[in-house]
Amino acid sequence: MFEINARLLRNQSSVFLCGETVEVFVTISNHSLPEHRISQSNIDAMEHLAWGSVQINGYCKTQHKIKEPIQSLPKTSLNVHENSILSTNPKILFCDLRLANGESRTYYYREQLPPNCPPTYKGIDIKYYYKVSVATQRLGSKVQLLQVPIRVLPLFNIEDKVEPIPAQGDDITNEELTPTNPFLENDRKVVSKVEIALETLQNITARRRPNFYIITNRRGKIGRFCLFKPSYKLGEDIVGSLDFSCRSVRCVQLSVTLQCEEILLRNTPKSPVSDKESKSSSGKVTNFTKHHEICVGLLQTQMILPIPLHVTPSFTTDLVDVRWRLHFQFVTTLSNELMPADGPSEENWNGPKSIDIETMVWNLPINIHSTNPTQIFQPQILN
Structure with missing residues (x-):
């Protein structure tokens, strides 16, 4: 018997911004009982999985028909929902996996969410929701699907401003002529769009x-x-x-x-x-x-x-x-x-009925x- 566990790398939270990278650890464990083994040889003692893959799926539940999806959906066996609006390319974790009793194997998966995807929303007439889908299959058996829900928040709409890394031969500015600290990194890093959006959002909401x-x-x-x-x-x-x-x-x-x-x-x-x-x-x-x-x-x-x-x-x-x-x-x-009327009064004033x-x-x-x-x-x- 195989057991599949999916754990998000982000601690204590399954919330992501549009454009962020989702990181998941997928662990496959073999918990077969000894009486289920046909023989005591190493070949027969191992359980066999044909393949395993992971992808992120987005769904929209509404009474109205969706004419055009957000992006072209790849035709895979995991697109079983007719209201799929987002489906990343599936990534193969393993092929022909053999595990002995008590043995486990952990795989790392990462995928970036599209910056223009709808956020997670549970409304009256329409709902958007996302799941990380882990699929595996034994030889001669059906595809087993494990889905981990995640919450997606909309990204603040800004222009794509990325700070470029200076190339060799560029003009030297006054900042580059100043004394540098040898214990600090001098390389100018590229700032992601998510970091710029969070900084801009902080400035706007704090004003x-x-x-x-x-x-x-x-x-x-x-x-x-x-x-x-x-x-x-x-x-x-x-x-x-x-x-x-x-x-x-x-x-x-x-x-x-x-x-x-x-x-x-x-x-x-x-x-x-x-x-x-x-x-x-x-x-x-x-x-x-x-x-x-x-x-x-x-x-x-x-x-x-x-x-x-x-x-x-x-x-x-x-x-x-x-x-x-x-x-x-x-x-x-x-x-x-x-x-009450102006002026002192010995009686308590009562409001009108x-x-x-x-x-x-x-x-x-x-x-x-x-x-x-x-x-x-x-x-x-x-x-």
């Missing part, structure tokens, strides 16, 4: 640029909202403040919800008219964290909404457009019975990006 919004309805001004920055990473807190000192309409109750909007793009993106019509239509909404507050008598308040680490950042494909927004609900009133209210809804788009995959704890799945 604080307060944006102020005046909130009004048909009866007057409700207040002023301040959002300290428009771009966030997974795991960060969305912090904002509300100022009601400039109001002409009293706000009784406030609720803010972090929402993910899923818009299906039914038409092809080649037609600009169909793009505008499809993106202008509202999609299906999923609620996440929420802040609720009774703000009667408050002049200022603040909100804090944490962004979960398990959600998918904003992205767009040929089939779906995923966006994030803050959904506000303001309950307002023009009644003056909510506050009923008031006339009006609810106003406001959606504020925000940008949510990926974070460093090593900061997301997601245990490896061993099979």
Whole structure:
């Protein structure tokens, strides 16, 4: 009996960015029982595997038909799913493998994810997911398939800026004439696109640029909202403040919800008219964290909404457009019975039993990006 174990090289995480390299250790072990052996010779005591291969498969589960895949899929025996959108070239681990009882063999596999592949997403009408597929076969038996799920995050969209290595004969700059440390490497290394994307993402999400919004309805001004920055990473807190000192309409109750909007793009993106019509239509909404507050008598308040680490950042494909927004609900009133009359009073003030209210809804788009995959704890799945 053979046992196959697949272990990701990245510790305590199975999360990767688009364009990153997935590294896996595949261990084949022979746990045959002695009574299953026909003879005690070395040839009969060994178990035999004909071949073994590994590849990464991506799938899309939706009710709509996928007209064009992301890339041309190679025709292999592992493409058993009709909704395959990504399939890397299979790499052969071994051929004609013979293992004795208690013996094991470990193989190393590495493959780079395409930079333009869709991220892992579990939506309402569409789902994207990825698996590392390990396939083996005995002579005269069926192909045995082991699949290890991985999570893929979208890569920040930047230009492909790679720092070149200077060739011999180039002009010598002042930096090269400065004294060098013999204990440090002087060679200029090529920076990968993933490293540039993470550094650019860190600079964008760390930049604080307060944006102020005046909130009004048909009866007057409700207040002023301040959002300290428009771009966030997974795991960060969305912090904002509300100022009601400039109001002409009293706000009784406030609720803010972090929402993910899923818009299906039914038409092809080649037609600009169909793009505008499809993106202008509202999609299906999923609620996440929420802040609720009774703000009667408050002049200022603040909100804090944490962004979960398990959600998918904003992205767009040929089939779906995923966006994030803050959904506000303001309950307002023009009644003056909510506050006690001016002047001292010996009796306790009791609020009115009923008031006339009006609810106003406001959606504020925000940008949510990926974070460093090593900061997301997601245990490896061993099979």
